[in-house]
Amino acid sequence: MEAIFNYVTENEIFIYLLLFTIILGFEVISKVPTILHTPLMSGANAISGIVVLGAIILIRQTDPSNLTILIPASLALFVGSINVFGGFIVTDRMLGMFKKKKKK
Amino acid sequence: MFNLVFLLAALSLVWGLRLQSNPESAKRGNFLASMGMGFAILATLFFEIKDQSTFNNLIWIAVPIILSASIGTYIAKNVQMTSMPQMVSIFNGLGGLSAVLLSFIELYKASSTNFDMFFSYQITLIMSLFIGSVAFTGSMLAFAKLDGYRWSEKLSLPYQHIINIILLITIISLTYLYFVNSFAFDYILIVLVISLIYGIFFVAPIGGADMPVVISLLNSFTGITAALTGIIFSNNVMLLGGILVGAAGTILTVLMCEAMNRSLLNVLIGGFSASGKSSNKSEDGEIKEISDSDFAVQLFYSSSVIFVPGYGLAVAQAQKICKEIQETLEKNEVEVKYAIHPVAGRMPGHMNVLLAEADVDYSKLIELDEANEKFTSTDVTIVVGANDVVNPDAIDDSSSPLFGMPILKVWESKNVVVLKRSMNPGYAGVQNPLFFKDNSKMYFGDAKDSLQRLSSELKNL
Numbered sequence: 001m002e003a004i005f006n007y008v009t010e011n012e013i014f015i016y017l018l019l020f021t022i023i024l025g026f027e028v029i030s031k032v033p034t035i036l037h038t039p040l041m042s043g044a045n046a047i048s049g050i051v052v053l054g055a056i057i058l059i060r061q062t063d064p065s066n067l068t069i070l071i072p073a074s075l076a077l078f079v080g081s082i083n084v085f086g087g088f089i090v091t092d093r094m095l096g097m098f099k100k101k102k103k104k
Numbered sequence: 105m106f107n108l109v110f111l112l113a114a115l116s117l118v119w120g121l122r123l124q125s126n127p128e129s130a131k132r133g134n135f136l137a138s139m140g141m142g143f144a145i146l147a148t149l150f151f152e153i154k155d156q157s158t159f160n161n162l163i164w165i166a167v168p169i170i171l172s173a174s175i176g177t178y179i180a181k182n183v184q185m186t187s188m189p190q191m192v193s194i195f196n197g198l199g200g201l202s203a204v205l206l207s208f209i210e211l212y213k214a215s216s217t218n219f220d221m222f223f224s225y226q227i228t229l230i231m232s233l234f235i236g237s238v239a240f241t242g243s244m245l246a247f248a249k250l251d252g253y254r255w256s257e258k259l260s261l262p263y264q265h266i267i268n269i270i271l272l273i274t275i276i277s278l279t280y281l282y283f284v285n286s287f288a289f290d291y292i293l294i295v296l297v298i299s300l301i302y303g304i305f306f307v308a309p310i311g312g313a314d315m316p317v318v319i320s321l322l323n324s325f326t327g328i329t330a331a332l333t334g335i336i337f338s339n340n341v342m343l344l345g346g347i348l349v350g351a352a353g354t355i356l357t358v359l360m361c362e363a364m365n366r367s368l369l370n371v372l373i374g375g376f377s378a379s380g381k382s383s384n385k386s387e388d389g390e391i392k393e394i395s396d397s398d399f400a401v402q403l404f405y406s407s408s409v410i411f412v413p414g415y416g417l418a419v420a421q422a423q424k425i426c427k428e429i430q431e432t433l434e435k436n437e438v439e440v441k442y443a444i445h446p447v448a449g450r451m452p453g454h455m456n457v458l459l460a461e462a463d464v465d466y467s468k469l470i471e472l473d474e475a476n477e478k479f480t481s482t483d484v485t486i487v488v489g490a491n492d493v494v495n496p497d498a499i500d501d502s503s504s505p506l507f508g509m510p511i512l513k514v515w516e517s518k519n520v521v522v523l524k525r526s527m528n529p530g531y532a533g534v535q536n537p538l539f540f541k542d543n544s545k546m547y548f549g550d551a552k553d554s555l556q557r558l559s560s561e562l563k564n565l
Contacts (some may be wrong), residue, residue: 007224021344025351028118031125034446034471037356037453040124040493041323042192043134044352047117048326050141052346054206054337056148059161069213070164072205080202082484083195085176088138090183092189095131099462 039094047085052080110142114344116140121224123346127296127466132200134260146339150176150524185461186418189319189450193247196319196326200239200343203329207232208296209506210336215287223283225336230279232332233292234299238434239325241303246319249312250450259308310372316360317371323354356452362473365498366511394521394545400561402519403429406483408439410475412512413455414448416489416525420551424461425559426488430464441468443475443485482517487538489523495536512558520544523554 008015032040055077060067117140123133129233183191200549207229214226244558248256261267275298276516282291310318331346361459394402403409411426430440442464448455456469470478487494490512497504498511516536524546539542547554 017340018343019345021347022351024118024386025348026355028121028125029121029350029352029355031127031344032352033120033127034128034444034453035456036124036130036276037468038188038192038451038457039130039134039453041320041356041452042188042329043121043124043137044442045192045199045323047121047141047198047345048323048330048349049135049200049202049328049343050144051203051206051330051333051400053148053339054146054333055202056165056246057337057339058206058209058210059164060149062161064161069209070161076166076202076205077165078172079198079205081111081172081200082176082179083199085173086191086199087176087195087368088134088141088179089177089180090188090288091340092131092138093180094185094457094460095127095134095189097457097463098127098130098295101159 036095038097039091039098042087042094043091046084046091049080049084049087052084053076055080106147109147109151109166110339110341113140113144113147114341116340116346117345120405121352130396134277135465141345144345147338155368155425168283178309181234185313185458187251187366188454188457189315190250192451193243193250193319193322197247199241199326200236200243200322200329200552203236203326203333204240204296204537207236207336208292214288215289216290226283226287227279228332228335230282230292232293232336234275234407235295235325235332236329237296237299237308238303239322241300242325243309243316243322243422245304245307245323246315248532249307250315257312259304261305264305264309265510268302271298271305274298275302281346284485306372311352314345314364314371316447316449316451316454317357317364317368320353320356320360321368324350324357327351327353335338339423340385347537348368360447360452363510365507369542382413390540391527392545394547396557396561399521399545399547400556402427402521403433403484403558403562404565406438408478408482408484409433410514410517411483412468412475412485412487412490412514413442413444413459414488414490414493415450415455416491417551418449418489420489422488422555423458423464425552425555426459427462427464429555429559429562430468432559441470441475443472443478444469445472445490446510446514448493472512476516477514484519484521485514485517487520487522488555489512491524491536494522494538496538500537506514510557514538515541515544517544521547523547523549523551525550551555 055073058073059070110165116136120133120137120140121329123129157273179191211229245256273293278291282288308317326412327346327349331343331350334342357368361371397481406445417423433440442459444455459465492506493512494512495506496515498509520543522544539546
């Protein structure tokens with residue numbers, strides 16, 4: 001119990017950030033109308049590819065001779081960024097279809 | 105300096121999603137979000153790492169990014185809109201896999217350095233490993249189900265739910281053993297393997313028609329994993345991005361469950377558990393067929409028409425002909441709308457994208473509540489490839505498995521024409537009394553052929 005209490009005190013700002021981000025996330029997303037749910041999902045999917053930042057940090061921290069880490073980290077970067085690039089581009093393609101046609 | 109870039113990236117992500125709440129600004133929103141991602145990646149490439157920034161592993165970063173950029177772009181440019189759920193599943197799985205690899209490496213480092221890491225740090229890693237694995241294999245199986253591979257429907261074992269619970273308990277026990285046995289890495293390996301298997305078993309019992317829920321849920325899992333990975337690398341942008349995705353997935357999961365009037369648990373357990381007490385009253389009413397010319401004439405002289413498209417329309421690739429009919433009718437001053445049920449299609453909002461692809465103006469798409477108000481003043485409602493979402497039993501018959509599901513009350517319009525391949529019941533296996541109502545008529549055939557017939561008949565008038 002005391003360990004949890006200490007953890008909370010030590011990471012106070014972090015926990016605030018966490019809570020507010022969760023509220024912010026729900027606020028922003030719940031405003032998206034039904035017709036845009038598929039693009040929202042693929043766009044959000046692309047954002048979940050943000051894990052590639054972790055891969056980049058990991059690769060930069062690793063000794064160049066340490067292949068046991070470099071190879072899987074590189075693979076993580078590879079699959080993660082397929083998600084990023086593919087996700088954003090396909091969302092853009094979809095949203096292009098929702099463009100208002102100027103016709104009377 | 106780089107902290108500023110990270111801040112900018114975080115703002116772009118949030119504001120980008122904010123702009124996606126309106127079809128007019130959504131494209132800009134997506135662009136802004138992708139810029140945010142770009143900023144974040146650039147900043148990560150160049151900011152100073154505290155411990156040791158003397159290494160230069162640029163080749164290990166550049167090669168995967170260049171490769172994946174070309175592969176991702178190729179897939180994104182070429183995928184069919186009907187296959188969008190499959191693509192989202194695969195991409196989602198890849199995001200999960202990426203997080204799994206990262207937490208696995210971090211755990212490997214943690215146990216091999218014999219460095220007594222924080223308990224909370226390692227727990228976060230194991231959670232990320234577990235949720236990421238479920239998102240990865242679960243998404244891959246969801247893809248197989250969506251793409252109609254037969255084997256994917258047969259993976260479910262007897263007593264699947266009990267097996268799943270045992271697997272979960274095993275994972276928790278192994279995690280405990282890992283901590284008491286001075287971080288022996290073998291335990292992590294087993295946890296990884298079981299988590300991957302669990303992902304498959306998690307999705308296996310869920311029926312193909314419940315995919316909108318599954319995709320949303322797995323999406324939120326990937327978001328949560330990304331957020332957990334953000335905690336590990338103490339990177340706030342990752343945390344923020346992950347939580348945004350988690351929120352999006354969670355909200356959509358809840359919405360989809362509501363649209364089917366089922367609890368999440370019920371969906372996860374799989375199928376309509378109430379199938380035993382299917383409606384016992386036999387429907388022996390008469391169905392009436394409508395001929396090509398009658399149908400065309402009726403549409404021609406009405407003032408308002410509503411299409412109710414279901415997944416059957418998309419399967420038959422008949423959206424373009426729908427649009428053609430819409431144009432012919434509009435020339436004749438018939439008001440045409442499309443009523444979209446929230447679970448029409450294979451993922452949330454799927455039907456809207458399919459119609460948008462066929463150039464249907466989104467202002468013509470109306471949602472459930474608005475549509476239900478509009479039916480009474482509608483002359484003809486045309487149901488194309490939808491069944492359960494227009495079943496009056498959901499309101500009238502408390503013994504029906506569909507009872508309580510929000511549906512489109514198409515029978516309140518003056519006339520209903522149902523386009524259907526045959527009299528087979530829908531996914532829920534329930535007969536639809538709509539077909540026997542006085543004001544409803546049937547128009548049999550493949551959706552595309554039927555609409556084609558109707559379209560040419562209309563043009564001849």
